[in-house]
Amino acid sequence: MHNLKKESLLILASESPRRKELLAGAGLSFTVIPSLFDESSVPISAPETYVKLLAESKASDVSNKYPEQWIIGADTIVQSDNDILGKPSSEKDAFRMLKQLNGRIHHVVTGYSICCKKRNFNFTEAVTTEVLFKDLTEKEICWYINTKEPFDKAGAYAIQGLASRFVKRINGSYTNVVGLPVCEVIEALERTKIWSRNI
Amino acid sequence: MHNLKKESLLILASESPRRKELLAGAGLSFTVIPSLFDESSVPISAPETYVKLLAESKASDVSNKYPEQWIIGADTIVQSDNDILGKPSSEKDAFRMLKQLNGRIHHVVTGYSICCKKRNFNFTEAVTTEVLFKDLTEKEICWYINTKEPFDKAGAYAIQGLASRFVKRINGSYTNVVGLPVCEVIEALERTKIWSRNI
Numbered sequence: 001m002h003n004l005k006k007e008s009l010l011i012l013a014s015e016s017p018r019r020k021e022l023l024a025g026a027g028l029s030f031t032v033i034p035s036l037f038d039e040s041s042v043p044i045s046a047p048e049t050y051v052k053l054l055a056e057s058k059a060s061d062v063s064n065k066y067p068e069q070w071i072i073g074a075d076t077i078v079q080s081d082n083d084i085l086g087k088p089s090s091e092k093d094a095f096r097m098l099k100q101l102n103g104r105i106h107h108v109v110t111g112y113s114i115c116c117k118k119r120n121f122n123f124t125e126a127v128t129t130e131v132l133f134k135d136l137t138e139k140e141i142c143w144y145i146n147t148k149e150p151f152d153k154a155g156a157y158a159i160q161g162l163a164s165r166f167v168k169r170i171n172g173s174y175t176n177v178v179g180l181p182v183c184e185v186i187e188a189l190e191r192t193k194i195w196s197r198n199i
Numbered sequence: 200m201h202n203l204k205k206e207s208l209l210i211l212a213s214e215s216p217r218r219k220e221l222l223a224g225a226g227l228s229f230t231v232i233p234s235l236f237d238e239s240s241v242p243i244s245a246p247e248t249y250v251k252l253l254a255e256s257k258a259s260d261v262s263n264k265y266p267e268q269w270i271i272g273a274d275t276i277v278q279s280d281n282d283i284l285g286k287p288s289s290e291k292d293a294f295r296m297l298k299q300l301n302g303r304i305h306h307v308v309t310g311y312s313i314c315c316k317k318r319n320f321n322f323t324e325a326v327t328t329e330v331l332f333k334d335l336t337e338k339e340i341c342w343y344i345n346t347k348e349p350f351d352k353a354g355a356y357a358i359q360g361l362a363s364r365f366v367k368r369i370n371g372s373y374t375n376v377v378g379l380p381v382c383e384v385i386e387a388l389e390r391t392k393i394w395s396r397n398i
Contacts, residue, residue: 026364027346129368134382147226164374165225165385169328174373175363183333186364 010189013062013073018160018179023072026182028189035073037061044084048126051075051111056124059113067117070192074113076179078155080106085155094145097156103135106155108177114188123188127181129172131159136166209388212261212272217359217378222271225381227388234272236260243283247325250274250310255323258312266316269391273312275378277354279305284354293344296355302334305354307376313387322387326380328371330358335365 008031012023015034023030035058042053059073078085080100088094100106108131113124144163150156157163159170159177175182207230211222214233222229234257241252258272277284279299287293299305307330312323343362349355356362358369358376374381 022363025360027361134386159373161224162226164221164381166382167373168382169371170373171370172368174358174366174369182363183365183367187333 009070011062011066011069011071013058013071014179016074016179018158019074022175022178022180022182023185026186028186030072033062033066035059035061039075047077047079047084047107047109048111048128050084051077051109052113052124052126053111055111055113055126056115056122059115059124060122063115063117070114070116070121070189072112072114072180072185074110074180076108076110076154076176078106078108080104080155087152087154088150088156091145094150094156095141098136098141098144098150101133101155101157102141103133105130105132107131108155110176110179110181112180112185112188114185114192116192121192123191125184125188127173127176127184129170129174129176131170131177132168133166134168140166208269210261210265210268210270212257212270213378215273215378217357218273221374221377221379221381222384225385227385229271232261232265234258234260238274246276246278246283246306246308247310247327249283250276250308251312251323251325252310254310254312254325255314255321258314258323259321262314262316269313269315269320269388271311271313271379271384273309273379275307275309275353275375277305277307279303279354286351286353287349287355290344293349293355294340297335297340297343297349300332300354300356301340302332304329304331306330307354309375309378309380311379311384311387313384313391315391320391322390324383324387326372326375326383328369328373328375330369330376331367332365333367339365 010030012030012032013035037057054075055073059071063071085097109128111126115122149161173181209229211229211231212234236256253274254272258270262270284296308327310325314321348360372380
């Protein structure tokens with residue numbers, strides 16, 4: 001059982017250290033309680049529909065256990081052409097993904113869901129950011145794979161990590177690429193009046 | 200006198216902790232030796248011309264002392280309409296700047312200069328990123344000023360700090376807004392063949 005303080009109104013239903021850093025870095029107070037929702041139970045569909053369904057399912061799972069709290073759930077995918085790139089399963093898989101992203105534009109889509117069961121509140125949305133990678137040499141790709149950074153990241157890279165050197169420009173929300181569109185999430189929280197309790 | 204290791208080929212001529220984090224986060228090895236160049240000696244001109252001149256002057260100042268090393272100098276300004284916004288001098292000044300950025304697009308311009316005196320090498324360029332702030336309430340602006348974060352930042356905000364919640368989208372290089380366009384700087388270093396010594 002998680003040690004939930006009475007005053008902790010907000011729960012981040014994600015074990016991603018990047019999402020935790022983003023929310024804490026923006027000045028919010030919250031508790032982390034990862035969802036136990038089985039992601040593999042959701043069939044892959046259109047990117048926005050897919051991440052919204054996953055975000056909502058994760059938030060809802062934690063909301064059932066903590067009905068009085070406000071829960072944030074999220075899910076991020078990388079879309080390149082018509083492929084959805086998840087976390088790479090091997091070095092070969094990471095190499096394939098990074099070759100696919102090389103020198104081109106791809107899209108990062110994050111779904112986020114804010115819910116409170118007791119108040120019968122649910123708001124779920126998705127944000128898309130365009131990302132342009134520079135031209136990578138095979139030597140650079142191999143160097144990056146050897147750092148091990150790609151292995152727990154959708155699309156096999158971390159924009160806030162060593163791969164910052166690969167990203168020429170983005171168009172849209174930066175924090176969305178890291179894992180949570182902070183501006184949009186806080187605007188949604190403001191509408192619930194949670195904001196004033198957290199600053 | 201700075202403790203410069205013999206193997207340290209690369210020097211960052213900036214005391215900005217943000218630039219240091221960006222370069223280190225991208226995997227580079229370097230030494231920090233801030234320039235003593237007097238910025239106030241340069242008259243304000245067109246944004247790109249101005250930051251390039253400052254970046255080159257800072258790099259050149261350190262290069263004169265360490266002629267065998269490769270030096271990186273940089274300078275960042277915030278441009279809103281035709282105003283160049285520097286670091287705020289007071290709470291009132293920070294409030295004025297944040298009101299000016301509120302709900303609108305502004306531009307962040309970073310000049311960077313890479314030089315090596317012994318090799319008679321100098322490459323100086325500027326990168327511009329478009330940033331859109333959400334609509335801020337006066338309460339939010341006052342909250343942000345009270346955190347003290349605005350006071351050592353050009354334009355009175357830090358995109359990687361608490362102000363991440365104010366930024367709706369960017370178009371261009373994210374690291375450029377933080378203080379150094381990492382992708383472009385490393386591409387320029389690659390052309391000098393420093394790269395292979397740093398990974």
